Amino acid sequence: MRCSWLADLTHTRPSRITHAVRRLTEAGLVERVRCESDRRSWFASLTEQGREVLGRxxxxxxxxxxxxxxxxxxxxxxxxxxxxxxxxxxxxxxxxxxxxxxxxxxxxxxxxxx
CATH class of the missing domain: 1.20.5 (Single alpha-helices involved in coiled-coils or other helix-helix interfaces)
Incomplete structure (x- = not known):
């Protein structure tokens, strides 16, 4: 999901999403993926480890x-x-x-x- 969409969906500032995604990335639960159609945008994507944690x-x-x-x-x-x-x-x-x-x-x- 686009980080900007996460901010809109959660009614929060993009900077808070950026901070949360950074922490989740450091924990190995999320990875940032550059949007191919808009190189200014990033997606937050669950890693396999993130899916396992979510599943548990x-x-x-x-x-x-x-x-x-x-x-x-x-x-x-x-x-x-x-x-x-x-x-x-x-x-x-x-x-x-x-x-x-x-x-x-x-x-x-x-x-x-x-």
Whole structure:
């Protein structure tokens, strides 16, 4: 991904992305690749080591969100959180395909007990 796109996506200054990419590059997790069509631009690309670290972190991260956030909320609160999250996403990243996405259908009581 272009470093400038990362800055836009994260609503941060390009200098912060440059600093983060430099640190990730030093750790061997990311490599900088020059854009062939625009020699002024750089891409940040995960290295194989970066992919491995991401792969190991994914499952515990998702489990932690489930246990520490979602499981602590009632069904009504989860619906409210989803609505609030979509509202913020539409404000912060209106071009995101998720910004206008309708809430997924919830299973009825019959499906939950099956």
């Amino acid at each position: 972190a994914w499952v515990p991260h998702v489990r932690s969100i489930q246990e520490n956030l979602l499981d602590a909320l009632t069904d009504e609160q989860r619906e409210q959180l989803l609505d609030i999250s979509r509202t913020l996403l539409a404000h912060l990243a209106p071009a995101s395909p998720l910004a206008g996405e309708a809430a997924p259908p919830r299973p009825g009581p019959q499906a939950a007990s099956a």
